[in-house]
Amino acid sequence: MALSELGRFSEPALLVLISLADGPKHGYAMQDDIAALTGGRPGPGTLYGAVRRLEDLGLITPHETDDSRRRPYELTPRGRGQLQAELERLRSVAHTGLRRLATA
Amino acid sequence: MNARERRIDRLRTLVLLLYPAGLRHRYGPEIRALLEDSPTPVRDLADVARTGARERVAAALSPRPPRHRPLRDRLPYRVWRWSVALTAMIAALAAPWALSGTAPWAAPAAGIAIGLMFTYREAAKRRPALTLVLMTLTLHVPPYVPKALSDATARTPDVIVTIVFGVALTLVVPLLRRRPGHRTPMAAGVVAVLALPPAATALFASMGGLARPWSSYWLAMSSPASGALTYYPALYTCCAFVLLAAAAAEARRAPGGHVTAPGESSPPPAGAPA
Numbered sequence: 001m002a003l004s005e006l007g008r009f010s011e012p013a014l015l016v017l018i019s020l021a022d023g024p025k026h027g028y029a030m031q032d033d034i035a036a037l038t039g040g041r042p043g044p045g046t047l048y049g050a051v052r053r054l055e056d057l058g059l060i061t062p063h064e065t066d067d068s069r070r071r072p073y074e075l076t077p078r079g080r081g082q083l084q085a086e087l088e089r090l091r092s093v094a095h096t097g098l099r100r101l102a103t104a
Numbered sequence: 105m106n107a108r109e110r111r112i113d114r115l116r117t118l119v120l121l122l123y124p125a126g127l128r129h130r131y132g133p134e135i136r137a138l139l140e141d142s143p144t145p146v147r148d149l150a151d152v153a154r155t156g157a158r159e160r161v162a163a164a165l166s167p168r169p170p171r172h173r174p175l176r177d178r179l180p181y182r183v184w185r186w187s188v189a190l191t192a193m194i195a196a197l198a199a200p201w202a203l204s205g206t207a208p209w210a211a212p213a214a215g216i217a218i219g220l221m222f223t224y225r226e227a228a229k230r231r232p233a234l235t236l237v238l239m240t241l242t243l244h245v246p247p248y249v250p251k252a253l254s255d256a257t258a259r260t261p262d263v264i265v266t267i268v269f270g271v272a273l274t275l276v277v278p279l280l281r282r283r284p285g286h287r288t289p290m291a292a293g294v295v296a297v298l299a300l301p302p303a304a305t306a307l308f309a310s311m312g313g314l315a316r317p318w319s320s321y322w323l324a325m326s327s328p329a330s331g332a333l334t335y336y337p338a339l340y341t342c343c344a345f346v347l348l349a350a351a352a353a354e355a356r357r358a359p360g361g362h363v364t365a366p367g368e369s370s371p372p373p374a375g376a377p378a
Binding site for chain 1: 135136142
């Protein structure tokens with residue numbers, strides 16, 4: 001299943017995957033990271049809407065922890081592959097768009 | 105917590121109630137933690153409300169779950185947890201009175217089964233407070249079985265189970281250590297559970313004018329035949345239940361405390377992952 005099929009959660013889902021690409025993070029750290037990345041802090045509902053869907057898809061997995069308020073998540077191998085594919089697709093789209101702008 | 109903070113906390117609880125129970129149980133504590141530390145509380149409350157309402161609608165429109173789905177998954181977790189604990193407590197309290205008559209052995213047997221089953225299930229989830237309560241119930245119901253079967257009045261089973269109780273509590277302490285927020289209050293709860301029955305007995309004894317009230321508990325426990333003292337296990341159970349509930353509430357207020365369901369507040373998380 002492609003991330004684009006997650007509807008309004010597709011962009012937050014991609015940002016969550018990018019945020020987890022360099023290691024496990026819990027919700028608060030993900031919010032901070034995404035805010036630094038995009039300049040916009042995702043709301044808790046939006047963030048966990050994406051987290052739930054990514055977890056359902058098996059792209060991320062929660063770490064075993066005693067603290068249910070600060071549960072870290074990490075990419076699964078499948079999630080890493082999906083992120084790689086999605087970023088390459090975006091790079092191709094961006095490259096095409098930039099090339100067309102340059103030649104127009 | 106002042107009146108304004110209480111109102112905001114209630115608002116967070118109400119907003120989280122928009123989520124279907126399963127999602128609320130799974131992600132509620134994490135979302136609540138983010139709400140409590142939000143730099144833009146109004147915007148984030150609105151975001152959670154909008155997402156919760158969408159999830160609720162999506163759940164309502166999705167196909168109904170199969171009929172064989174466990175009852176536990178269909179009930180709000182907190183209702184389920186407290187129902188089980190209260191039922192087990194009432195069963196344990198009722199046992200001495202029930203068994204003084206025609207000895208319905210099914211009651212303690214059911215108590216043991218329920219206690220063991222939920223102690224196991226909760227221990228698997230690492231919920232030490234509830235584990236301890238259920239373990240207490242499990243340990244205090246068995247003395248009634250030999251009494252029911254043999255119509256015995258000797259205190260030997262009570263003495264044995266008291267020793268087992270102490271050993272079991274000692275074994276539970278390492279489990280509590282996995283939860284930093286629970287450690288101190290829960291350890292205090294364990295000590296109090298062990299200390300309160302002798303203290304209560306001493307109080308009763310001193311009111312009755314006995315010469316050495318502080319030794320009366322141990323004298324009673326070592327008495328070879330004393331059918332009138334079957335209330336001790338029930339007393340233990342009550343003390344354990346009340347003290348551990350208080351200890352768990354205290355643990356939730358401690359830094360790093362654990363919140364099992366929306367509606368129970370605790371401090372915001374720090375930024376770094378555990």
